[in-house]
Amino acid sequence: MxxxxxxxxxxxxxxxxxxxxxxxxxxxxxxxxxxxxxxxxxxxxxxxxxxxxxxxxxxxxxxxxxxxxxxxxxxxxxxxxxxxxxxxxxxxxxxxxxxxxxxxxxxxxxxxxxxxxxxxxxxxxxxxxxxxxxxxxxxxxxxxxxxxxxxxxxxxxxxxxxxxxxxxxxxxxxxxxMSPLPDAVMRALLADYAPDADAARLIELAEGSIGNALNLAEGGGVAVAALVDEALDAPVAPARAQAMADSVARSVEGADKFELFFSLLRTRLAARTRAAARAGAGNLSHNVTLWQDFGKLEREVLGLNLDKRAAILVALEQLHRS
The missing domain is CATH 3.40.50.300 (P-loop containing nucleotide triphosphate hydrolases)
Structure with missing residues (x-):
């Protein structure tokens, strides 16, 4: 790091x-x-x-x-x-x-x-x-x-x-x-700070953020990214939401995974919102509100030491609410 x-x-x-x-x-x-x-x-x-x-x-x-x-x-x-x-x-x-x-x-x-x-x-x-x-x-x-x-x-x-x-x-x-970093700069930084990581996959996920890439490179990061994409793709059934919240919040690295989950959730949500805007589709104002709300939720949980698992469930429930 x-x-x-x-x-x-x-x-x-x-x-x-x-x-x-x-x-x-x-x-x-x-x-x-x-x-x-x-x-x-x-x-x-x-x-x-x-x-x-x-x-x-x-x-x-x-x-x-x-x-x-x-x-x-x-x-x-x-x-x-x-x-x-x-x-x-x-x-x-x-x-x-x-x-x-x-x-x-x-x-x-x-x-x-x-x-x-x-x-x-x-x-x-x-x-x-x-x-x-x-x-x-x-x-x-x-x-x-x-x-x-x-x-x-x-x-x-x-x-x-x-x-x-x-x-x-x-x-x-x-x-x-200041714009997201180009791939060449990302590769050079990953070579400096995470030489054993899968640079191509991290660059794909991090979208020009070396901070996100290095968080992902730590244990379990790519798996958390898969959970985020699953949550964004379609509404998550209650039982599956419980399992996803458990996998992020209950482990020894729970605090790190919690912050990573919300960072990725907001990053991927923003990327999909930009893509939808270019295509002239999607509920853009809803996505922008979600992006802001998820940032506030993360800050409150970390600042007030609230239940991380409950916060993840709240975010998953809000994602596809119309």
Whole structure:
């Protein structure tokens, strides 16, 4: 598996996005807000961290790389750089569970951070990873930051669902669209991170998402993909739904399989929706609603430690409801 995005020195693909970021800096026209938008698992957070490191290190490289041994790289990887702040869902101190959303308190911390003088004389960088997870209060607080950004500060937002962001947030950011990775890049990344995997099958299933491909490469991933396709193809009888939910939720790797199941379910549902749109067929609005609902259901189950098996049954029942 690759390193965490904050500590990953490697990056492939997305040359246009790299060029746009580098050109904005070298031309002295660096916008105060950037939205890295694209499907899950394609490298949005990895690129955002890469750019933040490069900016704080006053980098000169064409590919936005800096040495792994450098201070900015090591401190950002460790979460200790005084001029870099990450906003994401956090562990709730009372429940010790991952929050289901980004809350206003975290944005308020980021706001206070951005208004400080840069500790090292350069920039203050805030990365909002998974910006679509902000609740309404957090989103409005972030909007105020975008409307009145402190000097020498920059906001980097990543989002797999930019349509869920406030239109005013999107309009105040420079949107950096990032597309699924081409097959050649996927093959190269799989050779690096999963050399023994069935690359052809993973590329077929992952649809340009190296994150999805690597999740699939772990034990049982391809089998989960088969269950997802079965569920999408036709309504699942109650007894079969029970068996499918058991196979995903009861094993030792249940947590991983649960997240993988929902990731694949949403990815495959989106692919079929796009195909239906091109063909002028299908209930597109229903599919879009399902995609959103399944994402919310997954976040709630993980954030509140709810019954994974029950959530799978709910999703299977909703799939073909008219």
């Amino acid at each position: 690759p390193p965490d995005p904050r500590a990953n020195p490697h990056f492939r693909g997305h040359e246009a996005a790299i060029h746009a970021l580098r050109s904005a800096v070298t031309a002295g026209r660096l916008h105060h807000g950037w939205l890295f938008a694209g499907p899950p698992g394609i490298g949005k957070a990895t690129l955002a961290y890469r750019f933040g490191r490069w900016l704080l290190a006053a980098g000169q490289s064409e590919d936005l790389s800096i040495p792994e041994s450098s201070g900015p790289f090591r401190r950002i990887a460790a979460g200790t750089h005084p001029d870099f702040f990450t906003v994401e869902r956090r562990i709730n101190a009372k429940t010790e569970k991952l929050q289901g959303e980004i809350v206003i308190a975290t944005i308020q911390e980021a706001s206070a951070f951005m208004r400080l003088t840069p500790a090292e004389g350069g920039w203050r960088v805030v990365l909002v990873d998974g910006a679509e997870d902000m609740n309404s209060n957090a989103a409005n607080a972030l909007l105020k930051l975008l409307e009145e950004p402190p000097p020498r500060s920059i906001l980097l937002l990543t989002s797999a669902a930019p349509g869920r962001l406030l239109p005013t947030i999107r309009s105040r950011c420079r949107v950096l669209p």
